[in-house]
Amino acid sequence: MARPRTSRTRERIQEAALELFAEQGVRQTSLRQIADRLSLTKPALYYHFASREELVASLLQPLTDDLDALLAEDEAAGDVDARELLGRYFDVSYRHRAVTGLMLRDLPTLSEFGVVERIVDWRRRLTTLLVGPDADVAARARAIVALGGLGDCLVLLADTPVDELRTAALDAACAALGHPAG
Amino acid sequence: MARPRTSRTRERIQEAALELFAEQGVRQTSLRQIADRLSLTKPALYYHFASREELVASLLQPLTDDLDALLAEDEAAGDVDARELLGRYFDVSYRHRAVTGLMLRDLPTLSEFGVVERIVDWRRRLTTLLVGPDADVAARARAIVALGGLGDCLVLLADTPVDELRTAALDAACAALGHPAG
DNA sequence: GTCTATAGGCCGATAGAC
DNA sequence: GTCTATCGGCCTATAGAC
Structure with missing residues (x-):
């Protein structure tokens, strides 16, 4: 199902991911840590990105x-x-x-x-x-x-x-x- | 128990680890891959190094x-x-x-x-x-x-x-x- | 859009036989 | 020194309720 290419939550996920990646490295950062920083859960991330790989590529x-x-x-x-x-x-x-x-x-x-x-x-x-x-x-x-x-x-x-x-x-x-x- | 600081097997583990680290990164390389390259098993590595961290530090x-x-x-x-x-x-x-x-x-x-x-x-x-x-x-x-x-x-x-x-x-x-x- | 719950896999590390 | 077997943990990803 086609999700919108941009949304406020999607952008906030990208921002939090970029912060954590810079702080501690890409491989050392789990989806759980990104979700925690936004007070979300992992499945919420999967609504906005099909996979962890897609999130990284979008950055x-x-x-x-x-x-x-x-x-x-x-x-x-x-x-x-x-x-x-x-x-x-x-x-x-x-x-x-x-x-x-x-x-x-x-x-x-x-x-x-x-x-x-x-x-x-x-x-x-x-x-x-x-x-x-x-x-x-x-x-x-x-x-x-x-x-x-x-x-x-x-x-x-x-x-x-x-x-x-x-x-x-x-x-x-x-x-x-x-x-x-x- | 004190193990010898150097041994042929210990050196071969360090060489294989360094090769794999260079090929695909440190975090992306598991002890299993290092052991496989030498036709050893993970516990054999633990005889020579107390932990994965000690192996990396020794390099x-x-x-x-x-x-x-x-x-x-x-x-x-x-x-x-x-x-x-x-x-x-x-x-x-x-x-x-x-x-x-x-x-x-x-x-x-x-x-x-x-x-x-x-x-x-x-x-x-x-x-x-x-x-x-x-x-x-x-x-x-x-x-x-x-x-x-x-x-x-x-x-x-x-x-x-x-x-x-x-x-x-x-x-x-x-x-x-x-x-x-x- | 977000949740709870969970599947399934690989990891580092250890116990104990040989 | 090296093995088989296994433990507990964290990971990505998905199913299905709301």
Whole structure:
């Protein structure tokens, strides 16, 4: 039976799940804990989500959709400035920073959702955009440090005002790429 | 009853566990799977390790011991060159690269072992050694990108010969720090 | 939409024979 | 040192009342 795609209770379940996933990990969080936080019972969750897997996937989707769209855009644009590209990547990651944090910290759990393959693909395409398709190890290392560093800054400097954080993270990432002036 | 600290079977259990943890995550791996891979049974594992937790902790200990020792040395030395410091950090992480990979990818699971607190402490002390104790956000971002990037290179360029990998990773990390020549 | 009750499975861990 | 057998617990998921 078709249930509405959004409802207040459904959103509250997603919010509580995301909080608990961030606090203690995805695999370590049971449906019972999510239900308890909302003073519901487990079967109530199953009214809104067909399975635990569907709940997790519904949390990942907005970020993956935005990243796929961003990459398709930049690949179509042809000639892209590195700092602008990294800036757009930062903005998407920041907008979904709770889920971004999950993806950085909880990879083995999320591998059941094909997340690992998608992340590997994103990084491959971003690396191609940054240092070209046939880059040597040195160039690939610079791209890895730049891209990984952006994500690490998001997580580790989470309480910094976003403007300041954005500038600092982009400066460091561009320096790693070998573009000291940006 | 005191069991020997090392034995061939004990080592084989640790090797099989580390393989499975790397393949599918720590929390996703049961004692039954580890026993099956060795054609043993669960109770045989309990002869060698008092609990699942003790098995995991025994895998983490060599890396944590080496990192603690390295940091104590560098903090005592006073004046340290950034590239040399990062080089020693790379060498320890590479020597224990299987466990290093676990610590980067499986943080929520390993948080039960106090690993998160230790990693946060290591990064804080390494950051202090690299950019000083009162660094601003921009400097801390550079240190985060440099340190995180080293680990990412270890994982993502795992099939690169170590000499080449070491040079490429250190070059990129030093560039992020703002020391382009090393 | 939410509940009570429960099925069915895998887990970590232990008892006790060999 | 390793086995068979088993315990108690928590999990995901479902049946069916309200």
